[in-house]
Amino acid sequence: MRTVELLVVGGGPAGLCAAIQAAEMGSSVILVERSQHLGGQLIKQTHMFFGSEKQYASKRGFDISNILLDKIASLEKITLMQSTTVMGIYEDGVVTLEHKGEYIKVLPKATIVATGASEKTLAFPNNDLPGIYGAGAVQTLMNEYGIKPGNRVVMVGAGNIGLIVSYQLMQAGVEVAAIVEGGPKIGGYLVHASKVRRMGVPILTRHTIKSAHGKEVLEKVTLWQLDDQWNGIPGTEIEFGVDVMCIAVGLAPLSELLWQAGCQMKFIESLGGYVPTRDENLQTSVKGLFVAGDVSGVEEASSAMVEGYLAGMSAASYLGYKLYNMNEVKENLLNQLDSLRHGQMGEKIRKGIAELQIEHEAAASVDA
Amino acid sequence: MLEVTGIPTVEDIEKVFPSKERLKIGPVVVMECFQNIPCNPCYTACKTGAIKEFEDINDLPTVDQSLCNGCGLCISNCPGLSIMVVDMTYSEEEALIKIPYEFLPLPEIGETVKGLDREGKVVCEVKVVKVLRGKSLDKTPIISLAVDKEYVKIVRNIRLGE
Numbered sequence: 227m228r229t230v231e232l233l234v235v236g237g238g239p240a241g242l243c244a245a246i247q248a249a250e251m252g253s254s255v256i257l258v259e260r261s262q263h264l265g266g267q268l269i270k271q272t273h274m275f276f277g278s279e280k281q282y283a284s285k286r287g288f289d290i291s292n293i294l295l296d297k298i299a300s301l302e303k304i305t306l307m308q309s310t311t312v313m314g315i316y317e318d319g320v321v322t323l324e325h326k327g328e329y330i331k332v333l334p335k336a337t338i339v340a341t342g343a344s345e346k347t348l349a350f351p352n353n354d355l356p357g358i359y360g361a362g363a364v365q366t367l368m369n370e371y372g373i374k375p376g377n378r379v380v381m382v383g384a385g386n387i388g389l390i391v392s393y394q395l396m397q398a399g400v401e402v403a404a405i406v407e408g409g410p411k412i413g414g415y416l417v418h419a420s421k422v423r424r425m426g427v428p429i430l431t432r433h434t435i436k437s438a439h440g441k442e443v444l445e446k447v448t449l450w451q452l453d454d455q456w457n458g459i460p461g462t463e464i465e466f467g468v469d470v471m472c473i474a475v476g477l478a479p480l481s482e483l484l485w486q487a488g489c490q491m492k493f494i495e496s497l498g499g500y501v502p503t504r505d506e507n508l509q510t511s512v513k514g515l516f517v518a519g520d521v522s523g524v525e526e527a528s529s530a531m532v533e534g535y536l537a538g539m540s541a542a543s544y545l546g547y548k549l550y551n552m553n554e555v556k557e558n559l560l561n562q563l564d565s566l567r568h569g570q571m572g573e574k575i576r577k578g579i580a581e582l583q584i585e586h587e588a589a590a591s592v593d594a
Numbered sequence: 595m596l597e598v599t600g601i602p603t604v605e606d607i608e609k610v611f612p613s614k615e616r617l618k619i620g621p622v623v624v625m626e627c628f629q630n631i632p633c634n635p636c637y638t639a640c641k642t643g644a645i646k647e648f649e650d651i652n653d654l655p656t657v658d659q660s661l662c663n664g665c666g667l668c669i670s671n672c673p674g675l676s677i678m679v680v681d682m683t684y685s686e687e688e689a690l691i692k693i694p695y696e697f698l699p700l701p702e703i704g705e706t707v708k709g710l711d712r713e714g715k716v717v718c719e720v721k722v723v724k725v726l727r728g729k730s731l732d733k734t735p736i737i738s739l740a741v742d743k744e745y746v747k748i749v750r751n752i753r754l755g756e
Contacts, residue, residue, distance in 0.1 A: 277651070418674065
């Protein structure tokens with residue numbers, strides 16, 4: 227059995243920042259990442275980030291990942307375990323891991339779960355044809371492995387991911403036939419929408435996929451218009467000959483470990499599904515178990531990083547490591563989160579998070 | 595409309611386009627930023643103080659056009675690629691517009707390319723005057739285009755080849 231002060235689960239933006247903050251305050255950290263690469267979704271993001279300088283705004287996602295990884299490499303207190311999957315969190319606090327066939331048990335004094343989110347999908351006839359991908363898979367192929375996923379694509383979803391991946395597909399030389407959005411409005415940032423519109427890509431709001439066609443692989447898709455009750459309107463069908471369909475209809479928190487650990491969970495639609503209740507320090511209803519990033523509510527990577535720093539600081543403080551100006555740092559991080567969520571786009575997020583707030587005795591021990 | 599189509603309307607553009615008087619003086623920035631999202635790198639990038647500090651990071655940018663010299667530093671720093679610079683004093687018939695362009699191949703200086711509107715439709719031919727692609731631009735090259743003045747509010751993108 228290995229012992230460690232802090233176990234961080236997930237090496238994406240939230241987990242990296244959490245590990246950095248906790249290690250800088252003096253805690254020993256094991257950072258576990260399922261993939262062989264650290265950086266999570268950041269390494270696939272070729273666009274410039276929004277936010278302010280504090281969240282590396284105007285830098286590209288993969289460059290932000292490199293900044294964080296350089297920092298991680300400079301911190302001796304952090305032990306990295308890539309290609310390692312957390313199997314379970316048990317009542318006695320033991321966490322089990324699998325690494326290349328090896329079974330490992332760890333007993334941490336505190337844990338930060340930063341497992342991120344997984345893609346939602348869409349039900350329609352033939353949705354299992356090869357050529358139909360989630361947006362994350364398309365980004366992995368293109369931006370991680372340099373493989374063009376096909377020649378002509380229909381994108382499903384005009385949220386930020388659908389818009390950004392459409393733009394990246396065009397940069398890779400793939401034609402985007404159309405972006406299809408079930409809702410009455412574009413869900414993502416309008417500047418992203420304008421970027422793809424001026425490349426000549428139509429955005430069809432109030433439309434969805436009726437069916438996919440193809441013998442062995444995707445050859446064609448049929449779209450149709452939706453009425454106000456989200457029912458397809460017969461007679462409005464449009465067909466596109468495409469070899470790729472990319473589905474970007476939202477994310478759901480990867481919260482299995484939190485369920486297993488016994489965290490109190492609530493269904494908050496605007497945050498992507500079931501998410502844990504937490505106090506201001508991002509401690510869940512389970513003492514010593516903290517959360518950060520999309521697993522605690524789907525948002526942008528900018529807020530995931532800030533949450534990571536906050537959870538890292540809270541966990542280190544819980545373990546007895548303090549900063550002389552901890553209240554000030556915490557205030558600053560909370561202010562950053564507040565301003566990232568302050569706009570009209572952040573309104574639903576704010577409401578959702580407000581429903582999750584808990585206060586428990588343990589919270590007092592985190593504060594200075 | 596913009597939130598359904600993704601295309602700023604003529605009225606949207608009029609709202610952010612500098613006045614005729616300002617355009618007579620020289621190059622100036624046009625910021626097609628219409629939505630309150632948390633973002634302020636344009637302010638951070640501006641060295642002349644023309645782009646004002648954000649009270650709330652979700653505010654739309656405010657520009658003091660009298661302080662803007664059209665340097666274009668903000669163009670490649672805008673994550674939304676929503677900024678361009680317009681110079682109506684470029685020549686009698688033509689205006690110069692500087693736009694961000696993140697596609698390969700880049701156009702050649704002197705090349706004539708298709709000028710596209712905000713819907714991606716070809717509206718005219720434009721001449722490439724300059725291609726900036728320094729390291730500080732961080733992979734967002736800035737293309738300067740000579741555009742017939744009547745299309746200055748219309749052209750926002752280019753297409754190379756046929």
